[in-house]
Amino acid sequence: MKAVGARVPRYDGIAHATGRTVFVDDVRIPGTLWVKAFRSPVHNAMMTNLDTSKAEAMKGVHVITSESVPLLEYGHLSALGIPADEPLLAKDEVRYLGQPIAVVAAPSEEAAMAAVAAITADFEEQPALFDVRKAFDADAPVIHDKGNWYTHFEDEMDRRQIRKGNIEEAFDRADLIVQGVYRPAAIEHAPIETQVCQVVPEANGRLTIYSCTQALYFSMGVVAAHLQLPLNKLKVVGGTVGGGFGGKVDTATETMCALLAQKSGKPVKWRWTREEEFLCSSTRAPWHMEVADAVTKDGWILGRKMLTLHDAGAYSRFSPYGLTKHSFHHTGAYSIPNLEFNGYVVYTNRTPTTAMRGFGVTSVSFATETHMSRIALELGIDPFELRLKNANRIGDTSPNQIPYTDPSTVPTILAIADAVGHDLTPEYAGMTPAPRSGDLLPEHLVGQLGNPEAH
Amino acid sequence: MAEVLIPASPSEAVSLYGDGAGTTVIAGGTVVMPEITYGRLTPGRVLLLSNAGLDGVTIDGTTITLGATTRIDTLAALGDQVAALATCADNIADGEIRGQATVGGNLCVSQGPEAPRGDLQGVLLALDATVRSAGADGERTEAIEEFLSHRAGRLVLDVSFERPSASAFSALDYPHTHEYTVLAVTGVRAADGTIRLAATGLAGTASRLHAAEALASDPTAAGAAAVGDCSFADDALASAWYREQTLPVLVRRVLNQLEESA
């Protein structure tokens, strides 16, 4: 831990302070064409009569549509064997406002805007779905031909589920059930550098891709798959990201720019406007979480039933992964021995959602912490002590049965109590993460908490 | 390609403007430039006022005149003359935008839902300002209320008003410099003791609160009456309900401030 608390050199400090850092938009390649997109003007529609001929007839303008993509559908988790559900460019239907349909490259930004303005299509609008709670209704708009939620968890299950201990017994034994519904909203990552990409077709047939991606090798794989090119035909230059926060994990621009560079034989650049960034780039998902805890009068949480609806937006992208992480953390920093968790990745007509700082976990932390305070309020006990009592201790196991070897709940809560000047009784003030014993291991929990073998 | 005209004097500006047909005026450009950049506006003929000599504040006895291209940050210096104007100006955007944005631009932008613009309109309404402008039928000086109702085809030259004996401005708190004006109220006591009130952030345009003015001696009653005078926007910034609840509070605050400064 030599670096903690010490002053260390920033490898890019001087470059930033002298304006010399070369972000993607700062790469200068003469003769670069500007890229702009023709995007869906509606939330949900069948699309016919896409006509790009007027744009294509403009001087120096190149256009790609779904027909230009060698492999149209390639999912963000395809490499893990999960079926793809999102076309690179919309084909017969559009599922979210701002979905790219055709992308143009032109000699100037104005020419690119004019080319986009010359593209037309007919949209037969369908009712749109924005509320995950309505996705399961019999009369809900159908977003995907296979249904309104993702169906490819292990063994083709349509939900992520966790079962631990004996949930019914826990609820039978409870003195009361405390319930809550938690719905954190979508958040735009809003990096100050918008999505941007520059692609240069090299004389040797390779494409050099200057990318602001947060996941360089991942993006490389995605581009190679859509273009059906071997990896050695791509050189991806990255590492300089003007803020990402998770929003630059999706491969938002690289593939389309690569196709346009191939088609035009010229270098191309696409820099999203701030409005595109807000309206069309992915966001952190909104979540819907319902929690019911079986609780004893003296503040033990015996069991938790939880239902999570994770709003994927129009396509699944990384959402199954986010929900899986969410499920592993759905008891937060606390040990609850009996669990029944069901989580669904639900499709809506929102912009597809993606990773953001603490992917899948911040939502459940919000729900859990709010719920802990609610339980303390209902029982009339100290919220710090309730948290310490149920805190993760060495040897406790996570919802997915991983034993905790060094859980930090106890020292963290003690530090918070200290920082805000909250007095604790000696029993709690002296608590450590060591395995439970004495009064803090009540009869009915022996063999449950602190003993992974028991589960 | 747009034809760009850069007049070097007020009279040249007026003659180049003519009847204004097909002409886009750019003063500070803080509103127009993004429209051009984003391709929503492709002007054919542009009158750029940067060099037209239309800026400056003149004080003639009790009459204060603001040239059309006076920068908003200049108004801060008028604090001892018209407190409300200085406070309102200080609430607009950030220091750098205030150094670029103009009074004329603020008067001519249309207020729309979610558009942080035209904050000065409310203050100038309460000041009962007059606007001098040029256009098809030549030069014209008229009350601001009238000017705001038919701005198209007019080139603003300056705005004048009488120094009030007191003025006050109160807005809902801004959590960030760039936060839009959800609701703001200006109150003015004229030299003859008349009280005038105006609000911005309601629904579309700034408006005078005539019913509230009539009850100005009773701030609570005036606040309640103001609600009847207005329609409230329901947008992403605030619900109509919220605006309706807070308008009486702002009216009361402004009237109390005027009372205190008496």
Place this chain on the structure above:
Amino acid sequence: MNLTVNGVDTTIESGPLTSLLDVLREELGITSAKAGCEQGGCGACTVLVNGASRRSCLTPVASIDGAAVTTVEGLGSPEHMSPVQQAFTHHYAAQCGFCTSGMMMAAQAYIEGGGSDDHEAIQEALGGHVCRCTGYVKIIDAVAAVARGESFDLSVTAAGTAMTNIGGMA
């Protein structure tokens, strides 16, 4: 049209309504000013025009014909950084670095205007600038340190670090 850019007299070929930001980046290849929003809301494009800090994205170039424009490149070089640049380096005030040029130009104008180390005054001066990474604390610390006239020992924070990822230093 003419501009004096970082002390160099320069003839401008772009159209009169071209934003100063596009003139700098696309015509002159000076890339420190960034296009973060192109509508005045983020501050990343800020440069000095005749000493005053200005949103280059909102400024039609014809409106400042003949003016002196200063960008970060004009503040100092990696070998000879200005006090503001040194302070930003020393205080780790740049994280991703995308807002940094605009922040530094606003800071430069603030310091040249005799700004103090009062945190509220600094916040007001930088109020139009958005940074999504740092949380602003280190930026404000850096500006306050310059205002106090501190000097900076960069032997640790910037030792042997003059490099970037994409294409090296411009």
